Amino acid sequence: MIIVTGGAGFIGSNIVKELNRRGRTDILVIDDLKDGQNYRNLRGLQFIDYQHKDDFLQSIENDDFDGTDIDAVFHEGACSDTMEYDVNFMMRTNYEYSKLLLHFCLQHRIPFLYASSASTYGAGKNGFREGDECEDALNPYAFSKLVFDRYVRQVVPEAHSQIVGLRYFNVYGPQEHHKGKMASIFYQLVDQIQETGKARLFKGTDGYADGExxxxxxxxxDVVRVNLWFWENGGPSGIYNCGTGHAHSYNEAAKAVIKALGKGEIAYREFPAILRGKxxxxxxxxxxxxxNAGYDGGFTEMEAAVREYVGFLNRGGYYSYGE
Incomplete structure (x- = not known):
């Protein structure tokens, strides 16, 4: 059995879908469906069971999984709202929960692959290398992820099973509808152009020109490919960046969406005061x-990925069961 937390979410549901494509359906999906939207991501997936995230934690504490053959845990579940400023909530949800799950995996020697975030680099003034000298946190979400990464670093040297944290950069693609204001710029731009004909980007700030x-x-x-590469190849434990290594401007992103849709134009709006400094x-x-860990799967060129994604959205935007 494979466990995917956040399995009804954006990245988690894509991991489940790729596992299905590879012939695995013995998957336990863990999530919280209370928002009434993310359940739609599960309709096109094949899995053996679903459990609410709190019930799952209780099952772990009750040793309900003793004797169960678990091949891996992909821990994608978290509160990812960068505008959530309740630090205690963030720490309970993203830090304490992750610690309990990590120690469950260590106890049973189960590979543990989890979602970290590029937000742990803060403003990035010292670069984007996996190390203390580059790390910072501009909001409670980033802080909760950074503190867990630092906890993992203490545990890895003594671990007897795989622990891999992947610092996701700006992820986009199928099954992100439910994220609302936290959805990728690509999803938002498609929605804006379909409604108004305009792709609205921020005006310049902090020395950057409009949309730059x-x-x-x-x-x-590609994020899914990296996750599964580490698991299937027994990649070395540690914390790794999961990004292409090549930055694109928002203007380039908008132009890629406009090209894929065959319509639209760019318009600029004032930079929100609430985001200054964050x-x-x-x-x-x-x-x-x-x-250096050995990953050689590459990354999809942005324009090709956007073209595929826009086509997917135009077909309804969700995976189909058995597809």
Missing amino acids: QRRDFVYVK YQNFTEADPTHLL
Whole structure:
């Protein structure tokens, strides 16, 4: 059996879908469906069972999984709202929960692959290499991820099973509808152009021209490929960047969407005051550590990925069961 937490979420549901494509359906999906939207991501997936995240934790504490053959845990579940400022909530949800699950995996020697975040680099003023000298946190979400990464670093040297943290950069692709304001710029731009004909980007800030803030955009299918590569190849434990290593401007992103849709134009709006000092104007993964681990699966070129994604959205935007 394989366990995927956040299995009804964006990246988690894509991991389940790829596992299905590879012939695995003995999957336990863990999530919380209370928002009434993310259940739609499960309709096109094959899995053996579903469990609410709190019930799952109780099952672990009750030793309900003793004797169960678990091949891997992909821990994608978290509160990913960067505008959530309740630090205690973030720490309970993203840190304490992750610690309990990590120690369950260590006890039973189960490979544990989890979602970290490029937000752990803060403004990125010291670069984007996996190390203390580059790390910072501009909001509670980033702090919860960073503190868990630092906890993992203490545990890895004594671990007897695989522990891999992947610092996702700006992920986009199928099954992100439910994320709302946290959905990728690509999803938002498609929605904006379909409704108004305009792709609305931020005006310049902090020395960047209009729409020239730059991010390392990574296609969700590539994120899944990295996860499964580590698991299937027994990749070395550690914390790794999961990004393309090449930043694109928001103007480039908008032009790719406009080209894929065959319509639309760019318009600029004022930079929100609430984001000043809390916004990453530039991200670009340093892929050295990932490549040194042996990963050779590459990353999809942005324009090709956007074209595929826009086509997927135009067909309804969800996976089909048995597809």
